[in-house]
Amino acid sequence: MDFQQLIHSRESIRNFNPHKPIGKETLERILEAGRIAPSAANRQPWRFYLISTEKNLAKIRSCYGRSWFMDAPHVLVVAGKYSLSWMRTSDGYNSLETDLAIAMTHLVLAAEAEGVGTCWIAAFNADELKKSGLFEKDEHIFAMTPLGYPNEGFKKNGLKNRKLLREVVVYL
């Protein structure tokens, strides 16, 4: 599958088979895509938490109370530290969120390439997550996604509701 096919086929999946965990090698290929992502000044200010045990999944599910989220056999949480990322001296811009978004994009697309469903979640309750005790105190919890395979018979939506190219591109 080439890159254009990959990004056109990816969509947010909200249907997971709780009884079909992802194999170790597949998970490692997905995580590898986050590991080699570029970051400002190559600081790699990230940590990827792969939560797969029932005990730990139970600790984080309250942060995002959708029923389909409860079904996912894995949840991947991307976190990082502002103290590790690059800062632009001219205006104090810190690259952490940008770096983590690049890594998360790599992870999501690598999952798609493996046939693994994802749904980038930003609307989680960060306080609930912190209370789980699974993360370091000074870590910024940036984003999460379930990882898993859809239930049998699930069909992708196949639609992309996007602005037209001429609405978003300016040729100068």
Next chain:
Amino acid sequence: MDFQQLIHSRESIRNFNPHKPIGKETLERILEAGRIAPSAANRQPWRFYLISTEKNLAKIRSCYGRSWFMDAPHVLVVAGKYSLSWMRTSDGYNSLETDLAIAMTHLVLAAEAEGVGTCWIAAFNADELKKSGLFEKDEHIFAMTPLGYPNEGFKKNGLKNRKLLREVVVYL
């Protein structure tokens, strides 16, 4: 080229042939990858500026004074508006930088898939760019990259200096 090959082969390119512009269809495939990128609540708060005329390139080159940057036949600038992007009510987090980083990652990887070199630049002088008069006043200029083909004989570095998987992944 599959996704793993693509992300492993991508690297920052600082060598451009000024006499070899990119064809229209190739540019459109690259821009399409930005257009269909996901964003929080599908807000698509972005605009992609493709600067290719000598007159307009001259207006922005002072924002990043590297000699190799001067050689690029195109510069792509990714900008957006905080008023258009999603906001998390619990803590006021605005998704603009995240959304633009996702789009930029799509653009950079789509360029790689086309054999087009990129170098994600964050260390530009935003004030100089604003002075160019090419962008809207309330736009946040997020990132830019040259787009072009390397000079003949150029070889990629081929090295990825990254932390090990066990340094960045936590299995829970």
